[in-house]
Amino acid sequence: MGKYESLGAFLQKQRAREVPLTFGDIEKITGVKLPSKAQHQRAWWSNNAANNVMTKVWLNAGFESVQVDMEARKLVFRRVVKASQGRPPPGVRRIEGDGPHSARSRSDRAGRSRVGRSGR
Numbered sequence: 001m002g003k004y005e006s007l008g009a010f011l012q013k014q015r016a017r018e019v020p021l022t023f024g025d026i027e028k029i030t031g032v033k034l035p036s037k038a039q040h041q042r043a044w045w046s047n048n049a050a051n052n053v054m055t056k057v058w059l060n061a062g063f064e065s066v067q068v069d070m071e072a073r074k075l076v077f078r079r080v081v082k083a084s085q086g087r088p089p090p091g092v093r094r095i096e097g098d099g100p101h102s103a104r105s106r107s108d109r110a111g112r113s114r115v116g117r118s119g120r
Contacts, residue, residue: 003032003052008061011077019063023073042070 010029011019023034038044038054045068049056058065063077 002053003056004030004057006030007054008057011058011061011063015080019077019079020067020079021075023075030107034037039073042068042072045075 007026007029021029023039027033035044043062045051045055045065047055047064049059055065058077062079062081064080066078067076070077070079
């Protein structure tokens with residue numbers, strides 16, 4: 001088990017749509033001190049899966065980070081439902097995948113083709 005896997009397990013057990021936690025709460029749940037970047041750089045808490053190992057843990061648990069308050073050392077994890085998981089419960093936001101047929105990919109391709117045509 002990775003050092004942050006206990007955070008994923010904790011989040012998966014939560015019934016609420018939003019789970020507010022302090023940085024200290026996360027350290028208690030994981031049993032490890034957060035890295036310096038997590039405590040000083042807002043970008044560390046982005047929902048980019050390539051960002052860091054812990055990001056993958058909360059994304060794989062079905063959550064995204066929101067309302068990150070670096071000064072107060074707290075954030076909220078919000079439950080999300082991927083498009084492939086069917087209809088989300090009331091109040092839960094659906095996110096699109098990154099596959100070749102996803103809405104995000106179609107818009108990216110459309111954006112690239114417009115850029116190519118604008119130079120004509």
